[in-house]
Amino acid sequence: MTNTGQVKVANSVNRAKGLPGLVEDWSSDQRAFKNVSWRKAMMWIFLLSDTFIFSIFLLSYMTSRMSTKVGWPNASEVFSLHIGHTNFPLLLIAIMTFVLISSSGTMVLAVNYGYRKDRKLTAIMLLVTALLGATFVGMQVFEWSKLISEGVRPWSNPMGAPQFGGIFFMITGFHGTHVSIGVIFLLVMAQKVWRGDYDTQKLGFFTSRKGDYECVEIMGLYWHFVDLVWVFIFAFFYLW
């Protein structure tokens, strides 16, 4: 203990050795991200780990598709919609893409109004974002049930390579789960903002910590990440 005090005074010379040194080096006040709060840094680190998860999903998709002898189903046909007498390729997926991009836009507005302390507009924008997110998930449910009714299973499908189903359900399922979790958090945050928790410094019910409008920005990072992942899924799974 006395040693710790010494080290803090003479910062560069008397560093503790061995295990105490290890603990000290990792716990002392050294920061890599100078102007970023711990919350934001942690969100970025979480997003980085999530990047690896989705990367590895897409990578396993690439590996299965490249190494199968059976032809890969044509996504353009599998995900087409018949409206009247015309056949629109990928129509539902295109609409889902636009819904998600719209929600990213409203999220950015929520962050901006949050920093302007415009409580009502922030809450409304968060609600709109959640609504668009829920719409996205709803359309995904429609897409899943359509494919399941056509006989697509994780282990087989009538259109081609049997890996198609497994890859499809895993990747879009994981992404849909992320969107759903995001919607729940958006609703919780909208309620907090509406109530004025970030103005009155009310403690969070789960974290027991005071929040401020930076929380909206951090929520935004997560939401934009979900949109970002969809950009890659759209390109590699649906368009390729």
Added chain:
Amino acid sequence: MIGFNKSHKGQDNAREMPADGHQAHPLKVYFIVWVWLFILSACSYMVDFMSFQGYLRWTLILFFMIVKAGLILAFFMHIKWERLSLTYAVLLPPIAVFVFVAIMAVESNYTVFTRFNFFDGG
């Protein structure tokens, strides 16, 4: 916990962020990016609608994908305005993924080669 809050507030004053120290930027920037995201999504959908094939299709898909991802990261996620220490911490590790992609591409080619040569017709 209390000590942590204190240090957090102290560091708030030392921020080098614009305006009140947060990622607050003019709305115009966001609207321009938003419109571009719509245009680029429409473009990538058109790639399929016009049924471009082969290298033209792949090039266009990748191009629109990278530009869209870049816009979202740079403006919506504020990477453009963050310090390099955060930018690099976030953007450099995924390079490892590209190495993995290269390894698995080689591996898949070998797998499909063995499947065609040793699993066809018993």
